[in-house]
Amino acid sequence: MGTPEQPVVAAVDGSEGSARAARWAAEEAGRRHAGLRLVIVNDDPVRAEFAERAVEKVAAACRTRTPEVEVGTEVADGHPVEELVRRSAQAQLLVLGARGLGGFTEALLGGVSTTVATHASCPVVVVRENVPTTVGPVVVGVDGSPSSQRALLFAHDAAARLHAELVVVQVWHEVGLLAGLLAPQDRDRVQQEVERSLAEQTATVRDLRPEVRTREVVERGHPVAALIDASRDARLLVVGHRGVGGFDGVFLGSVAAGVLHHAVCPVAVVRDTGGTR
Incomplete structure:
Protein backbone atom coordinates (compact mmCIF):
# COMPACT_ATOMS: atom_id res chain seq x y z
CA MET A 1 0.00 0.00 0.00
CA GLY A 2 1.24 3.48 -0.81
CA THR A 3 2.26 5.81 2.02
CA PRO A 4 2.20 9.62 2.28
CA GLU A 5 6.00 9.56 2.21
CA GLN A 6 5.88 8.13 -1.32
CA PRO A 7 5.28 10.71 -4.06
CA VAL A 8 2.74 10.85 -6.82
CA VAL A 9 4.78 10.44 -10.02
CA ALA A 10 3.68 11.99 -13.31
CA ALA A 11 5.28 11.37 -16.71
CA VAL A 12 6.04 14.48 -18.78
CA ASP A 13 7.10 14.69 -22.43
CA GLY A 14 6.55 18.29 -23.54
CA SER A 15 3.08 17.67 -24.98
CA GLU A 16 -0.08 19.38 -23.79
CA GLY A 17 -1.54 15.98 -22.96
CA SER A 18 1.23 15.21 -20.49
CA ALA A 19 1.02 18.72 -19.01
CA ARG A 20 -2.70 18.20 -18.43
CA ALA A 21 -1.98 14.88 -16.73
CA ALA A 22 0.67 16.56 -14.55
CA ARG A 23 -1.81 19.21 -13.41
CA TRP A 24 -4.28 16.45 -12.50
CA ALA A 25 -1.48 14.67 -10.63
CA ALA A 26 -0.59 17.86 -8.72
CA GLU A 27 -4.15 18.25 -7.49
CA GLU A 28 -4.29 14.57 -6.52
CA ALA A 29 -0.99 14.91 -4.64
CA GLY A 30 -2.51 17.79 -2.70
CA ARG A 31 -5.51 15.66 -1.76
CA ARG A 32 -3.17 12.89 -0.62
CA HIS A 33 -0.83 15.28 1.27
CA ALA A 34 1.98 13.86 -0.84
CA GLY A 35 4.79 15.27 -2.92
CA LEU A 36 4.75 15.32 -6.73
CA ARG A 37 7.64 14.08 -8.84
CA LEU A 38 7.64 14.97 -12.54
CA VAL A 39 9.70 12.60 -14.68
CA ILE A 40 10.68 13.06 -18.30
CA VAL A 41 12.42 10.12 -19.94
CA ASN A 42 14.86 11.10 -22.65
CA ASP A 43 16.22 8.46 -25.03
CA ASP A 44 18.11 10.95 -27.24
CA PRO A 45 21.12 12.87 -25.85
CA VAL A 46 20.57 15.60 -28.47
CA ARG A 47 17.25 16.46 -26.79
CA ALA A 48 18.66 16.72 -23.25
CA GLU A 49 18.30 20.50 -23.10
CA PHE A 50 14.72 20.32 -24.42
CA ALA A 51 13.85 17.67 -21.84
CA GLU A 52 15.14 19.83 -19.01
CA ARG A 53 13.20 22.88 -20.19
CA ALA A 54 10.03 20.86 -20.75
CA VAL A 55 9.90 19.33 -17.28
CA GLU A 56 10.75 22.62 -15.55
CA LYS A 57 8.00 24.42 -17.47
CA VAL A 58 5.40 21.92 -16.28
CA ALA A 59 6.82 22.04 -12.74
CA ALA A 60 6.44 25.83 -12.64
CA ALA A 61 2.80 25.54 -13.71
CA CYS A 62 2.11 22.88 -11.06
CA ARG A 63 3.74 24.97 -8.32
CA THR A 64 1.55 27.91 -9.27
CA ARG A 65 -1.59 25.78 -9.40
CA THR A 66 -0.93 23.84 -6.18
CA PRO A 67 1.54 25.84 -4.06
CA GLU A 68 0.99 23.53 -1.07
CA VAL A 69 2.49 20.58 -2.99
CA GLU A 70 6.24 20.03 -3.05
CA VAL A 71 7.16 19.48 -6.71
CA GLY A 72 10.38 17.78 -7.79
CA THR A 73 11.70 17.08 -11.28
CA GLU A 74 13.85 14.42 -12.89
CA VAL A 75 15.30 13.88 -16.35
CA ALA A 76 15.91 10.16 -16.78
CA ASP A 77 17.82 8.45 -19.57
CA GLY A 78 16.49 5.24 -21.06
CA HIS A 79 13.31 3.69 -22.39
CA PRO A 80 10.07 5.38 -21.22
CA VAL A 81 8.24 2.18 -20.25
CA GLU A 82 11.17 0.66 -18.37
CA GLU A 83 12.00 3.85 -16.48
CA LEU A 84 8.40 4.60 -15.52
CA VAL A 85 7.76 1.04 -14.35
CA ARG A 86 10.96 1.22 -12.28
CA ARG A 87 9.82 4.45 -10.60
CA SER A 88 6.39 3.02 -9.86
CA ALA A 89 8.00 0.84 -7.18
CA GLN A 90 8.67 3.97 -5.09
CA ALA A 91 5.41 5.78 -5.93
CA GLN A 92 1.92 5.66 -4.45
CA LEU A 93 0.43 6.60 -7.81
CA LEU A 94 1.71 6.95 -11.39
CA VAL A 95 -0.05 9.37 -13.76
CA LEU A 96 0.23 9.43 -17.56
CA GLY A 97 -1.33 11.39 -20.38
CA ALA A 98 -3.51 9.43 -22.77
CA ARG A 99 -1.70 10.58 -25.89
CA GLY A 100 1.54 8.99 -24.83
CA LEU A 101 5.13 10.08 -24.61
CA GLY A 102 6.62 11.86 -27.58
CA GLY A 103 3.36 13.51 -28.59
CA PHE A 104 2.08 10.57 -30.63
CA THR A 105 -1.65 10.02 -30.90
CA GLU A 106 -3.89 7.19 -29.82
CA ALA A 107 -1.73 4.45 -31.34
CA LEU A 108 0.99 5.00 -28.75
CA LEU A 109 -1.44 4.57 -25.90
CA GLY A 110 -1.19 0.84 -26.47
CA GLY A 111 2.60 1.03 -26.55
CA VAL A 112 3.25 3.07 -23.40
CA SER A 113 0.24 3.61 -21.16
CA THR A 114 -1.15 0.09 -21.47
CA THR A 115 2.28 -1.48 -20.97
CA VAL A 116 3.01 0.71 -17.95
CA ALA A 117 -0.42 -0.07 -16.48
CA THR A 118 0.31 -3.78 -16.98
CA HIS A 119 3.65 -3.83 -15.20
CA ALA A 120 3.62 -0.91 -12.73
CA SER A 121 3.89 -1.73 -9.04
CA CYS A 122 1.43 1.00 -8.02
CA PRO A 123 -1.97 2.08 -9.36
CA VAL A 124 -1.78 3.94 -12.70
CA VAL A 125 -4.06 6.78 -13.79
CA VAL A 126 -4.35 7.68 -17.47
CA VAL A 127 -5.74 11.19 -18.04
CA ARG A 128 -7.64 11.61 -21.28
CA GLU A 129 -7.38 14.59 -23.62
CA ASN A 130 -10.74 15.87 -22.38
CA VAL A 131 -10.53 18.39 -19.57
CA PRO A 132 -11.09 16.34 -16.37
CA THR A 133 -14.40 17.18 -14.74
CA THR A 134 -14.52 18.51 -11.21
CA VAL A 135 -18.05 17.25 -10.61
CA GLY A 136 -19.70 13.86 -10.84
CA PRO A 137 -19.12 10.53 -9.13
Whole structure:
Protein backbone atom coordinates (compact mmCIF):
# COMPACT_ATOMS: atom_id res chain seq x y z
CA MET A 1 0.00 0.00 0.00
CA GLY A 2 1.24 3.48 -0.81
CA THR A 3 2.26 5.81 2.02
CA PRO A 4 2.20 9.62 2.28
CA GLU A 5 6.00 9.56 2.21
CA GLN A 6 5.88 8.13 -1.32
CA PRO A 7 5.28 10.71 -4.06
CA VAL A 8 2.74 10.85 -6.82
CA VAL A 9 4.78 10.44 -10.02
CA ALA A 10 3.68 11.99 -13.31
CA ALA A 11 5.28 11.37 -16.71
CA VAL A 12 6.04 14.48 -18.78
CA ASP A 13 7.10 14.69 -22.43
CA GLY A 14 6.55 18.29 -23.54
CA SER A 15 3.08 17.67 -24.98
CA GLU A 16 -0.08 19.38 -23.79
CA GLY A 17 -1.54 15.98 -22.96
CA SER A 18 1.23 15.21 -20.49
CA ALA A 19 1.02 18.72 -19.01
CA ARG A 20 -2.70 18.20 -18.43
CA ALA A 21 -1.98 14.88 -16.73
CA ALA A 22 0.67 16.56 -14.55
CA ARG A 23 -1.81 19.21 -13.41
CA TRP A 24 -4.28 16.45 -12.50
CA ALA A 25 -1.48 14.67 -10.63
CA ALA A 26 -0.59 17.86 -8.72
CA GLU A 27 -4.15 18.25 -7.49
CA GLU A 28 -4.29 14.57 -6.52
CA ALA A 29 -0.99 14.91 -4.64
CA GLY A 30 -2.51 17.79 -2.70
CA ARG A 31 -5.51 15.66 -1.76
CA ARG A 32 -3.17 12.89 -0.62
CA HIS A 33 -0.83 15.28 1.27
CA ALA A 34 1.98 13.86 -0.84
CA GLY A 35 4.79 15.27 -2.92
CA LEU A 36 4.75 15.32 -6.73
CA ARG A 37 7.64 14.08 -8.84
CA LEU A 38 7.64 14.97 -12.54
CA VAL A 39 9.70 12.60 -14.68
CA ILE A 40 10.68 13.06 -18.30
CA VAL A 41 12.42 10.12 -19.94
CA ASN A 42 14.86 11.10 -22.65
CA ASP A 43 16.22 8.46 -25.03
CA ASP A 44 18.11 10.95 -27.24
CA PRO A 45 21.12 12.87 -25.85
CA VAL A 46 20.57 15.60 -28.47
CA ARG A 47 17.25 16.46 -26.79
CA ALA A 48 18.66 16.72 -23.25
CA GLU A 49 18.30 20.50 -23.10
CA PHE A 50 14.72 20.32 -24.42
CA ALA A 51 13.85 17.67 -21.84
CA GLU A 52 15.14 19.83 -19.01
CA ARG A 53 13.20 22.88 -20.19
CA ALA A 54 10.03 20.86 -20.75
CA VAL A 55 9.90 19.33 -17.28
CA GLU A 56 10.75 22.62 -15.55
CA LYS A 57 8.00 24.42 -17.47
CA VAL A 58 5.40 21.92 -16.28
CA ALA A 59 6.82 22.04 -12.74
CA ALA A 60 6.44 25.83 -12.64
CA ALA A 61 2.80 25.54 -13.71
CA CYS A 62 2.11 22.88 -11.06
CA ARG A 63 3.74 24.97 -8.32
CA THR A 64 1.55 27.91 -9.27
CA ARG A 65 -1.59 25.78 -9.40
CA THR A 66 -0.93 23.84 -6.18
CA PRO A 67 1.54 25.84 -4.06
CA GLU A 68 0.99 23.53 -1.07
CA VAL A 69 2.49 20.58 -2.99
CA GLU A 70 6.24 20.03 -3.05
CA VAL A 71 7.16 19.48 -6.71
CA GLY A 72 10.38 17.78 -7.79
CA THR A 73 11.70 17.08 -11.28
CA GLU A 74 13.85 14.42 -12.89
CA VAL A 75 15.30 13.88 -16.35
CA ALA A 76 15.91 10.16 -16.78
CA ASP A 77 17.82 8.45 -19.57
CA GLY A 78 16.49 5.24 -21.06
CA HIS A 79 13.31 3.69 -22.39
CA PRO A 80 10.07 5.38 -21.22
CA VAL A 81 8.24 2.18 -20.25
CA GLU A 82 11.17 0.66 -18.37
CA GLU A 83 12.00 3.85 -16.48
CA LEU A 84 8.40 4.60 -15.52
CA VAL A 85 7.76 1.04 -14.35
CA ARG A 86 10.96 1.22 -12.28
CA ARG A 87 9.82 4.45 -10.60
CA SER A 88 6.39 3.02 -9.86
CA ALA A 89 8.00 0.84 -7.18
CA GLN A 90 8.67 3.97 -5.09
CA ALA A 91 5.41 5.78 -5.93
CA GLN A 92 1.92 5.66 -4.45
CA LEU A 93 0.43 6.60 -7.81
CA LEU A 94 1.71 6.95 -11.39
CA VAL A 95 -0.05 9.37 -13.76
CA LEU A 96 0.23 9.43 -17.56
CA GLY A 97 -1.33 11.39 -20.38
CA ALA A 98 -3.51 9.43 -22.77
CA ARG A 99 -1.70 10.58 -25.89
CA GLY A 100 1.54 8.99 -24.83
CA LEU A 101 5.13 10.08 -24.61
CA GLY A 102 6.62 11.86 -27.58
CA GLY A 103 3.36 13.51 -28.59
CA PHE A 104 2.08 10.57 -30.63
CA THR A 105 -1.65 10.02 -30.90
CA GLU A 106 -3.89 7.19 -29.82
CA ALA A 107 -1.73 4.45 -31.34
CA LEU A 108 0.99 5.00 -28.75
CA LEU A 109 -1.44 4.57 -25.90
CA GLY A 110 -1.19 0.84 -26.47
CA GLY A 111 2.60 1.03 -26.55
CA VAL A 112 3.25 3.07 -23.40
CA SER A 113 0.24 3.61 -21.16
CA THR A 114 -1.15 0.09 -21.47
CA THR A 115 2.28 -1.48 -20.97
CA VAL A 116 3.01 0.71 -17.95
CA ALA A 117 -0.42 -0.07 -16.48
CA THR A 118 0.31 -3.78 -16.98
CA HIS A 119 3.65 -3.83 -15.20
CA ALA A 120 3.62 -0.91 -12.73
CA SER A 121 3.89 -1.73 -9.04
CA CYS A 122 1.43 1.00 -8.02
CA PRO A 123 -1.97 2.08 -9.36
CA VAL A 124 -1.78 3.94 -12.70
CA VAL A 125 -4.06 6.78 -13.79
CA VAL A 126 -4.35 7.68 -17.47
CA VAL A 127 -5.74 11.19 -18.04
CA ARG A 128 -7.64 11.61 -21.28
CA GLU A 129 -7.38 14.59 -23.62
CA ASN A 130 -10.74 15.87 -22.38
CA VAL A 131 -10.53 18.39 -19.57
CA PRO A 132 -11.09 16.34 -16.37
CA THR A 133 -14.40 17.18 -14.74
CA THR A 134 -14.52 18.51 -11.21
CA VAL A 135 -18.05 17.25 -10.61
CA GLY A 136 -19.70 13.86 -10.84
CA PRO A 137 -19.12 10.53 -9.13
CA VAL A 138 -16.21 8.13 -8.88
CA VAL A 139 -17.24 5.01 -10.83
CA VAL A 140 -15.73 1.58 -10.25
CA GLY A 141 -16.33 -1.64 -12.15
CA VAL A 142 -16.37 -4.85 -10.09
CA ASP A 143 -16.87 -8.54 -10.80
CA GLY A 144 -16.17 -10.23 -7.48
CA SER A 145 -12.51 -10.97 -8.26
CA PRO A 146 -9.64 -10.01 -5.88
CA SER A 147 -8.50 -7.46 -8.47
CA SER A 148 -11.87 -5.72 -8.50
CA GLN A 149 -11.97 -5.69 -4.69
CA ARG A 150 -8.68 -3.78 -4.72
CA ALA A 151 -10.19 -1.43 -7.26
CA LEU A 152 -13.25 -0.95 -5.04
CA LEU A 153 -11.07 0.04 -2.07
CA PHE A 154 -9.07 2.45 -4.25
CA ALA A 155 -12.28 4.00 -5.63
CA HIS A 156 -13.78 4.34 -2.16
CA ASP A 157 -10.68 6.21 -0.93
CA ALA A 158 -10.80 8.44 -4.03
CA ALA A 159 -14.47 9.25 -3.48
CA ALA A 160 -13.75 10.18 0.14
CA ARG A 161 -10.92 12.53 -0.88
CA LEU A 162 -13.07 14.13 -3.58
CA HIS A 163 -16.22 14.29 -1.41
CA ALA A 164 -17.94 12.53 -4.30
CA GLU A 165 -20.53 9.83 -4.69
CA LEU A 166 -19.21 6.32 -5.31
CA VAL A 167 -21.01 4.37 -8.03
CA VAL A 168 -20.21 0.64 -8.02
CA VAL A 169 -21.07 -1.06 -11.31
CA GLN A 170 -21.32 -4.77 -12.02
CA VAL A 171 -22.23 -5.93 -15.52
CA TRP A 172 -23.33 -9.43 -16.47
CA HIS A 173 -24.13 -11.14 -19.76
CA GLU A 174 -24.69 -14.59 -21.19
CA VAL A 175 -21.32 -16.31 -21.43
CA GLY A 176 -19.98 -17.36 -24.83
CA LEU A 177 -20.73 -16.40 -28.39
CA LEU A 178 -23.08 -19.36 -28.83
CA ALA A 179 -24.97 -18.89 -25.58
CA GLY A 180 -28.67 -18.46 -26.09
CA LEU A 181 -30.65 -15.61 -24.59
CA LEU A 182 -32.08 -16.33 -21.17
CA ALA A 183 -35.80 -16.58 -20.68
CA PRO A 184 -37.26 -13.53 -18.91
CA GLN A 185 -37.73 -15.36 -15.61
CA ASP A 186 -34.14 -16.65 -15.71
CA ARG A 187 -32.88 -13.18 -16.58
CA ASP A 188 -34.67 -11.76 -13.55
CA ARG A 189 -33.20 -14.49 -11.35
CA VAL A 190 -29.64 -13.79 -12.52
CA GLN A 191 -30.18 -10.05 -12.09
CA GLN A 192 -31.26 -10.58 -8.49
CA GLU A 193 -28.31 -12.89 -7.78
CA VAL A 194 -25.84 -10.33 -9.13
CA GLU A 195 -27.53 -7.58 -7.10
CA ARG A 196 -27.09 -9.66 -3.93
CA SER A 197 -23.45 -10.33 -4.80
CA LEU A 198 -22.80 -6.64 -5.40
CA ALA A 199 -24.40 -5.67 -2.10
CA GLU A 200 -22.07 -8.11 -0.31
CA GLN A 201 -19.02 -6.68 -2.10
CA THR A 202 -19.84 -3.09 -1.18
CA ALA A 203 -20.83 -3.83 2.42
CA THR A 204 -17.22 -3.69 3.65
CA VAL A 205 -16.45 -0.28 2.16
CA ARG A 206 -19.75 1.14 3.37
CA ASP A 207 -18.65 0.34 6.92
CA LEU A 208 -15.22 1.93 6.44
CA ARG A 209 -16.55 5.43 5.73
CA PRO A 210 -20.32 5.69 6.12
CA GLU A 211 -20.13 9.34 5.03
CA VAL A 212 -19.28 8.29 1.45
CA ARG A 213 -22.56 8.00 -0.43
CA THR A 214 -22.50 4.69 -2.32
CA ARG A 215 -24.80 3.63 -5.12
CA GLU A 216 -24.91 0.15 -6.67
CA VAL A 217 -25.73 -0.43 -10.34
CA VAL A 218 -26.25 -3.84 -11.95
CA GLU A 219 -26.60 -3.96 -15.72
CA ARG A 220 -26.92 -6.66 -18.34
CA GLY A 221 -24.60 -6.01 -21.27
CA HIS A 222 -20.92 -5.70 -22.13
CA PRO A 223 -18.67 -4.45 -19.29
CA VAL A 224 -16.55 -2.16 -21.47
CA ALA A 225 -19.55 -0.50 -23.11
CA ALA A 226 -21.33 -0.02 -19.77
CA LEU A 227 -18.27 1.47 -18.06
CA ILE A 228 -17.50 3.77 -20.98
CA ASP A 229 -21.07 5.03 -20.81
CA ALA A 230 -20.74 5.57 -17.05
CA SER A 231 -17.48 7.48 -17.57
CA ARG A 232 -19.24 10.27 -19.48
CA ASP A 233 -20.45 11.90 -16.27
CA ALA A 234 -17.68 10.68 -13.94
CA ARG A 235 -14.61 12.42 -12.64
CA LEU A 236 -12.73 9.13 -12.29
CA LEU A 237 -13.29 5.57 -13.53
CA VAL A 238 -11.55 2.75 -11.64
CA VAL A 239 -10.98 -0.80 -12.88
CA GLY A 240 -8.93 -3.74 -11.70
CA HIS A 241 -5.86 -5.03 -13.50
CA ARG A 242 -6.57 -8.60 -14.59
CA GLY A 243 -4.41 -11.12 -16.43
CA VAL A 244 -5.63 -13.03 -19.47
CA GLY A 245 -5.60 -16.81 -19.21
CA GLY A 246 -4.22 -16.64 -15.70
CA PHE A 247 -0.99 -14.87 -16.69
CA ASP A 248 -1.38 -11.92 -14.34
CA GLY A 249 1.26 -9.26 -14.95
CA VAL A 250 1.82 -10.35 -18.56
CA PHE A 251 -1.37 -9.00 -20.16
CA LEU A 252 -3.80 -6.30 -19.17
CA GLY A 253 -7.37 -7.54 -18.83
CA SER A 254 -9.70 -6.87 -21.74
CA VAL A 255 -12.00 -4.65 -19.68
CA ALA A 256 -9.14 -2.50 -18.37
CA ALA A 257 -7.59 -2.23 -21.83
CA GLY A 258 -10.93 -1.35 -23.39
CA VAL A 259 -11.76 1.47 -21.00
CA LEU A 260 -8.20 2.84 -21.17
CA HIS A 261 -8.68 3.40 -24.88
CA HIS A 262 -12.24 4.69 -24.90
CA ALA A 263 -13.35 6.13 -21.55
CA VAL A 264 -14.02 9.87 -21.42
CA CYS A 265 -12.72 10.61 -17.91
CA PRO A 266 -9.40 9.74 -16.23
CA VAL A 267 -9.03 5.97 -15.72
CA ALA A 268 -7.28 4.30 -12.78
CA VAL A 269 -5.99 0.75 -13.19
CA VAL A 270 -5.38 -1.01 -9.88
CA ARG A 271 -3.38 -4.21 -9.54
CA ASP A 272 -4.59 -7.02 -7.28
CA THR A 273 -1.30 -6.86 -5.36
CA GLY A 274 0.50 -3.86 -3.92
CA GLY A 275 -0.96 -0.44 -3.22
CA THR A 276 -4.63 0.41 -3.19
CA ARG A 277 -4.38 4.10 -2.44
